[in-house]
Amino acid sequence: MEPIAHIHTDLPQKFGIPRNSFLAPHLEGHIVFEPEFASNAAVAGLESFSHLWLLWRFENGTPGGTAKDIAADAKTQDKTGTNAKWSKTVRPPRLGGAERVGVFATRSPFRPNPIGLTCVKLDRVELTADGPIIHVLGADLRDGTPIYDIKPYIPFADCHPDATGGWIEDAPWQELDVEFPQALQDKVLPAKLSGLIEVLRQDPRRAGSKHEPDRVYHLAYAGLDASFTVDGAQLTVVDVSEAQS
Template identity: 85%
Template sequence: ATASPKPARWSPTVRPPRLGGAERVGVFATRSPFRPNPIGLTCVKLDHVELTDTGPIIHVLGADLRDGTPIYDIKPYIPFADCHPNACGGWIEDAPWHELDVDFPEQLQAEVPVGKLTGLTEVLRQDPRRAGSKHEPTRVYHLAYAGLDVAFTVDGDVLHVACVS
């Protein structure tokens, strides 16, 4: 996968899912990928560097990006410069947050690569549906995760994993 292409028309506001997709806020007050410049900044853990004939491949963990997104620069995490203990989250702190219970049958969990199940379950718990589509209990939704297609439905407060392929 590659980074999302630049939208044909840029908007200074977006409708974040955390606000139910009903309220617009400034794009720079969100983590939306729909920005005028597709370069982002995220804190990651360096896992290892793989040396290949074509050059080094850097493996990171905890990245807030899609597989295949290029990483242009790496800088060290410096606690006194990078940690902001008195910072606040702005509007996100007042936005309601509701997690789902995840019904994930063991036979489907077995289809998930080792080390990816916990992260996938957490993403599902946080309700990955598009904002505004929360009223269709029989609709089958799909989530791309770790090279998998995860199909699920949501009935009330319970997300049911239906298929992992």
């Protein structure tokens, strides 16, 4: 399969990408089609739906990665594109990175085929002379992620009110309290601020990270470098500056 499009978001690195799209509903993204698929006719009627399913490719086993990551990824896959280093069991962040469950009982990226599935909110469809651009919200994908397919979310078929959440229901997600001084908030474009706070609230650190209250972490977001510390359930933003190119 070949990508039909790529999505552009405010998250250029895998660090900080939310574990589910609904956790950061204000994250913006726009999907630009490859030339052979850039047809306005191909999206006719799409604007009548509120949400979309995106099928996309994990790079280096995680939702995102640098050019170095992508090169390394190619070395771990066979000729069919499957992941030669997939794991039968994984440590879900929901369980604190301490307990293992079967990979097919999770949405972990460490699976045989690097296929991601995300439901996003459709903001608008922009029709241009070079083809359509689809603007979405809740985009939990790295900037530049290849998109394999786009399908409308159909409520009567895709929503199951009686569905159960398995082991996830026994491990409710814990968000962090975010302390973000107003002077530092003022350095972020108003349209980007809500998305940044949502990403920080979900704790960008690796699951099971040890307690290092003095460590300063850096999150690349919307052309900015947001620096923060974490002490228990308290995340404190200590600086916001322009990202180094």
